Amino acid sequence: MRTLVLGGDGYLGWPTAMHLCAAGHEVSVVDNFARRGYDRELGVTTLVPIAPLEQRAWTWQRLTGRRIGIHIGDLTNAEFTHRVLDEVRPDAVVHFAEQRSAPFSMIDQQHAVYTQVNNVVGTLNVLYAIAQVDPTIHLIKLGSMGEYGTPNIDIEEGWLEVTHKGRTDRMLYPKRPGSFYHLSKVHDSHNIEFACRAWNLRATDLNQGIVYGQETSETVLHPDLATRFDYDAVFGTVLNRMVVQAACRQPLTVYGTGRQIRGVLDIRDTVECIRIAAESPPAPGEFRVFNQFTEQFSVLELAQLIARLHPFPVRIELTPNPRAEAAEHYYHAAHRGLLDLGLRPHLLSDTLLESLFVIARRHRRHADPRLFEPTVRWSPAADRVGPAVQSLVA
Amino acid sequence: MRTLVLGGDGYLGWPTAMHLCAAGHEVSVVDNFARRGYDRELGVTTLVPIAPLEQRAWTWQRLTGRRIGIHIGDLTNAEFTHRVLDEVRPDAVVHFAEQRSAPFSMIDQQHAVYTQVNNVVGTLNVLYAIAQVDPTIHLIKLGSMGEYGTPNIDIEEGWLEVTHKGRTDRMLYPKRPGSFYHLSKVHDSHNIEFACRAWNLRATDLNQGIVYGQETSETVLHPDLATRFDYDAVFGTVLNRMVVQAACRQPLTVYGTGRQIRGVLDIRDTVECIRIAAESPPAPGEFRVFNQFTEQFSVLELAQLIARLHPFPVRIELTPNPRAEAAEHYYHAAHRGLLDLGLRPHLLSDTLLESLFVIARRHRRHADPRLFEPTVRWSPAADRVGPAVQSLVA
Numbered sequence: 001m002r003t004l005v006l007g008g009d010g011y012l013g014w015p016t017a018m019h020l021c022a023a024g025h026e027v028s029v030v031d032n033f034a035r036r037g038y039d040r041e042l043g044v045t046t047l048v049p050i051a052p053l054e055q056r057a058w059t060w061q062r063l064t065g066r067r068i069g070i071h072i073g074d075l076t077n078a079e080f081t082h083r084v085l086d087e088v089r090p091d092a093v094v095h096f097a098e099q100r101s102a103p104f105s106m107i108d109q110q111h112a113v114y115t116q117v118n119n120v121v122g123t124l125n126v127l128y129a130i131a132q133v134d135p136t137i138h139l140i141k142l143g144s145m146g147e148y149g150t151p152n153i154d155i156e157e158g159w160l161e162v163t164h165k166g167r168t169d170r171m172l173y174p175k176r177p178g179s180f181y182h183l184s185k186v187h188d189s190h191n192i193e194f195a196c197r198a199w200n201l202r203a204t205d206l207n208q209g210i211v212y213g214q215e216t217s218e219t220v221l222h223p224d225l226a227t228r229f230d231y232d233a234v235f236g237t238v239l240n241r242m243v244v245q246a247a248c249r250q251p252l253t254v255y256g257t258g259r260q261i262r263g264v265l266d267i268r269d270t271v272e273c274i275r276i277a278a279e280s281p282p283a284p285g286e287f288r289v290f291n292q293f294t295e296q297f298s299v300l301e302l303a304q305l306i307a308r309l310h311p312f313p314v315r316i317e318l319t320p321n322p323r324a325e326a327a328e329h330y331y332h333a334a335h336r337g338l339l340d341l342g343l344r345p346h347l348l349s350d351t352l353l354e355s356l357f358v359i360a361r362r363h364r365r366h367a368d369p370r371l372f373e374p375t376v377r378w379s380p381a382a383d384r385v386g387p388a389v390q391s392l393v394a
Numbered sequence: 395m396r397t398l399v400l401g402g403d404g405y406l407g408w409p410t411a412m413h414l415c416a417a418g419h420e421v422s423v424v425d426n427f428a429r430r431g432y433d434r435e436l437g438v439t440t441l442v443p444i445a446p447l448e449q450r451a452w453t454w455q456r457l458t459g460r461r462i463g464i465h466i467g468d469l470t471n472a473e474f475t476h477r478v479l480d481e482v483r484p485d486a487v488v489h490f491a492e493q494r495s496a497p498f499s500m501i502d503q504q505h506a507v508y509t510q511v512n513n514v515v516g517t518l519n520v521l522y523a524i525a526q527v528d529p530t531i532h533l534i535k536l537g538s539m540g541e542y543g544t545p546n547i548d549i550e551e552g553w554l555e556v557t558h559k560g561r562t563d564r565m566l567y568p569k570r571p572g573s574f575y576h577l578s579k580v581h582d583s584h585n586i587e588f589a590c591r592a593w594n595l596r597a598t599d600l601n602q603g604i605v606y607g608q609e610t611s612e613t614v615l616h617p618d619l620a621t622r623f624d625y626d627a628v629f630g631t632v633l634n635r636m637v638v639q640a641a642c643r644q645p646l647t648v649y650g651t652g653r654q655i656r657g658v659l660d661i662r663d664t665v666e667c668i669r670i671a672a673e674s675p676p677a678p679g680e681f682r683v684f685n686q687f688t689e690q691f692s693v694l695e696l697a698q699l700i701a702r703l704h705p706f707p708v709r710i711e712l713t714p715n716p717r718a719e720a721a722e723h724y725y726h727a728a729h730r731g732l733l734d735l736g737l738r739p740h741l742l743s744d745t746l747l748e749s750l751f752v753i754a755r756r757h758r759r760h761a762d763p764r765l766f767e768p769t770v771r772w773s774p775a776a777d778r779v780g781p782a783v784q785s786l787v788a
Contacts, residue, residue, distance in 0.1 A: 078503050078504070078507070109472050109518070109519065109522040110472070112518055112522070113472070113515050113518055113519070116514060116515070116518065116581075116585075117511055117514075117515060120510060120511075120514065120581070121507050121510070121511060124503070124506055124507055124510065124574075125503065125507070128503040128506070128774050131773075131774035132774055151563045151565060152561055152562065152563035153556060153557075153558040153559065153561045153562065153563045153565075154558060154559050154561065156558075160556070160558065160568070162547060162554070162556055162558075162568070163547075163557075164547040164548060164550075164554065164556075165547065165548050167546055167547045167548070167724070168546065168547065169545045169546035169547045171545065171547075171568035171570075172568045172569070172570060173568070174554070174556070174565035174566045174567070174568050175566070175584070176565075176566060176584075176587065176588070176591070177584075177588070178588070178592070179588075180518075180585070180588070183581075183584050183585055183588055186581075186584050187510075187514070187577075187580075187581040187584070190569070190570075190571075190577050190580055190581070191510075191574070191577055193570065194570070194571070194572070194573075194574070194577055197570070197718065198572070198718035198772055199718075199773065199774060324591065324592035324593075330561070378592055379525075379593065380522055380525040380526055380593060
């Protein structure tokens with residue numbers, strides 16, 4: 001099958017592109033290098049160096065004999081998006097191409113607006129391009145478990161059967177997320193569900209937990225194939241960041257009480273979930289939702305796990321929570337769909353953490369400990385007002 | 395109290411501004427004249443001529459001695475939005491300033507993207523401006539009953555108590571609307587609810603039904619104070635359009651079976667609902683939702699009512715439904731909140747229709763019967779692909 005990976009230069013997009021290619025898909029990727037741009041803007045960098053996209057694809061081809069097509073451009077440009085889909089004519093479009101950091105979206109008004117415009121308009125353009133080029137193309141859209149927030153009832157997979165005053169309906173699961181980034185994905189989900197209903201498109205919305213790890217079977221083949229390892233407070237996912245803190249002999253910073261519960265998954269499961277979803281498409285008109293995580297832990301439990309297994313002693317430090325979120329809450333989320341389709345999870349075992357410790361140790365000289373500090377507050381920065389939206393969509 | 399009306403040059407914004415002013419509010423309005431621009435783009439015009447905004451305000455002041463302040467600019471410009479709120483320092487912001495036509499949003503990709511960017515970014519900027527200027531300002535946001543779609547359970551006012559697997563939570567009411575316009579308002583509601591929760595803002599979301607009528611106590615004082623009367627298939631609300639069709643001796647066009655049910659309200663109730671909401675603000679941090687309509691009818695019932703009461707015979711014509719919506723559906727929507735605060739509805743009586751017939755007859759020579767025809771289809775126009783979003787936000 002032919003698969004187009006949007007955001008194919010990113011932390012998960014690049015490993016997914018290789019994984020699908022190794023599984024026999026004809027793979028093309030799209031990227032506008034926005035993620036590398038955020039590095040420059042924030043003065044941060046990936047702990048593990050990454051090669052330019054062209055070099056990644058070239059090395060991949062040299063080692064495996066398989067080509068990954070590259071399209072450089074911005075999905076907020078509708079003509080570009082339409083042209084790429086028309087040229088590639090994929091069976092599935094895997095859509096990672098969104099600004100994916102909650103703190104980034106909360107920096108100020110400009111970053112909130114940029115995040116929502118970039119994510120929502122990109123996805124709208126993908127929907128129009130699919131509808132116009134070939135409505136049977138399967139859209140696989142990366143969402144986030146954070147979209148649900150922390151309701152006091154069980155979280156189901158995207159839909160909820162509601163009985164009210166003696167009548168019943170299957171409703172979209174109500175969402176109350178905690179950042180303008182997560183809200184952008186809630187908006188996407190509503191737009192996609194409408195396109196499935198009104199235009200008979202087919203889509204899989206993958207509400208992903210927090211991904212940890214940095215290596216897959218493909219990234220380890222050559223240093224040119226490595227993917228990003230973000231450890232800063234804006235883009236670093238919590239477990240990855242704390243592993244680097246440990247390697248740098250810094251305290252593991254836990255926000256608030258650390259009793260916030262999160263679904264997590266191994267990067268090797270992310271790429272496999274995408275393959276599974278792509279190879280088992282939903283019916284035309286179906287808006288299918290999977291919760292893409294394998295285990296749930298409190299943030300404090302993750303810190304304690306690292307502290308327990310780390311080769312030298314590390315300290316856990318509770319810091320005031322910069323986010324607006326519940327300190328303690330009920331959390332029980334379904335995640336049957338991908339297991340039923342055959343996912344065999346890598347659980348958070350000593351082995352994985354050991355290998356992460358090795359990576360962090362090997363590269364720790366590149367780490368800037370100042371970047372561990374959460375500097376983005378969830379309150380609206382009173383002194384920053386941005387320009388009109390025009391200049392934000394570049 | 396000081397009230398700022400965003401979109402104060404529009405069909406409802408202008409009558410609301412005068413109504414609040416007459417009720418003793420100090421009123422300022424903001425507009426970018428986008429609505430008058432859509433007229434030029436689509437080649438349509440209001441049946442009843444309207445004066446320029448400056449002239450409206452001047453005539454109002456001459457007749458009543460009360461001033462309405464005017465600020466011209468675009469809410470997608472964050473600096474402008476912040477500056478106006480900082481200058482006016484209102485107690486309440488009434489936000490009508492959105493692209494408000496479902497068919498307009500479904501014309502093509504460009505109009506869908508324009509609608510969502512204009513509406514969502516404008517509202518985000520208003521939220522940031524309120525949070526930065528004075529978080530106690532009460533945001534009164536116009537939503538739509540169309541946001542809910544047609545669920546098989548009763549529609550409640552924005553929130554729903556859900557019991558699931560033995561646990562209970564108060565959730566946002568799940569929404570499945572039928573156009574990218576309605577989706578833009580769903581997105582707004584999610585963003586506003588988050589701002590109330592994270593920043594302790596206070597907001598009232600008014601999910602309004604279909605408004606009919608064209609006259610209020612204030613608009614009739616002078617021809618300069620008249621508000622728009624749209625009858626075209628893109629911006630004309632269904633009852634107003636059919637009254638003009640009758641005046642032009644054209645058949646009343648009913649989409650599909652006409653069994654779609656809608657909540658409706660009189661324009662005089664719209665302006666009064668806004669006053670009531672403004673004068674009874676919610677508590678800080680509260681996201682309050684009211685369903686703003688007074689009666690519900692099927693589209694066919696509305697056509698039959700007009701046919702029955704019209705002074706000369708009119709024919710009802712069923713045409714294929716251009717929209718993607720359920721032909722028959724359950725519909726029962728709560729609308730207690732505004733009644734409990736004191737709204738005394740004008741129900742759809744013979745008197746109101748008679749006065750609408752008179753207005754339509756008086757101005758029917760301005761009506762172009764070709765504009766009754768629905769030309770926008772809900773399918774994605776295959777031959778139209780737009781430019782990047784940059785050029786759309788003007």
